[in-house]
């Protein structure tokens with residue numbers, strides 16, 4: 001979103017508390033955000049927090065003499081590439097549909113010649129009311145783009161349609177709006193595991209491995225770029241959360257399994273994490289002390305749950321396409337093919353992680369994609385390109401199945 005300017009109109013609704021996350025993500029992607037906050041919006045989020053995150057003044061008042069002399073409501077919209085109303089309350093949709101201009105937000109919306117995106121958020125009955133539905137139809141006919149709403153739990157305790165989409169989906173919608181990118185995986189859900197797991201020995205020590213998480217994180221980002229709602233479940237890494245994904249941080253294999261099961265159902269699951277095969281049988285509750293002259297303590301290891309195998313055998317909740325990884329140091333293809341059968345997954349991405357390849361912490365990867373009876377040897381490329389190519393293959397799989 002490099003250089004794109006969003007005029008973000010924040011109206012009243014509990015979902016306004018998620019807007020700081022949206023501002024952060026747009027700016028991380030190189031865009032800029034200027035906020036207009038309605039009186040209702042101010043009940044949920046302060047001008048100060050939006051100003052701090054957007055690093056710009058926040059506009060609230062139509063009749064502020066300083067605002068009018070310094071900026072003016074016409075200039076507010078002239079300086080933007082798009083106007084986005086998020087959350088868009090039933091009230092602001094009604095004002096926009098009727099052409100009212102009795103506060104700064106509605107005046108800017110009426111005075112603009114820029115595209116408008118609305119991200120509705122309201123109680124199910126308000127959303128389903130004929131008045132709101134008629135307003136939405138009117139606005140769509142005038143070219144307003146809608147992102148959401150979705151069905152879900154409401155802050156008022158009810159359940160239904162009207163919930164604002166998550167910040168990650170707002171970002172995806174914005175990207176699609178700006179770049180008209182194909183979103184072949186729109187409407188699908190992917191779970192991606194990434195990084196190492198940490199298995200505690202005592203409160204200060206743990207067993208880990210050298211996984212950087214670079215490949216798993218890149219896959220999550222690539223799936224999200226194709227419009228897929230993506231849940232990334234990751235062990236400890238030094239990487240930033242990929243923009244557009246729901247990220248769940250875990251430490252142990254058990255936590256990764258629990259988070260994976262909680263994130264189901266999904267259409268796609270890519271298990272790129274380097275899950276520890278073993279953990280210590282009983283984590284010491286206190287730091288194990290070094291005793292002068294005593295023999296070092298021995299660690300009793302037990303097997304960790306196999307997340308890939310568990311999810312592959314999960315019956316009704318099994319994702320349609322499960323992709324496992326096989327990090328091998330020898331007989332890469334034979335071992336990987338055996339692994340595909342043993343773990344009952346659909347595809348295996350096999351990679352050679354011998355130390356001389358530099359795969360584990362490096363930026364490049366040489367992989368083989370093992371599908372039903374076929375093996376493809378991919379040339380050495382960056383982990384980002386491996387991710388894009390894999391996400392493309394996944395999209396193709398679903399297109400072909402339709």
Ligand code: C5P
Nearest residue numbers: 271272273275305306307308324325326
């Ligand atoms: O058995 P191995 O660790 O070589 O299998 C690798 C594949 O299985 C990877 O996709 C990895 O994410 C997954 N795996 C898992 N849970 C484990 C061990 C591996 O999901 N406990």
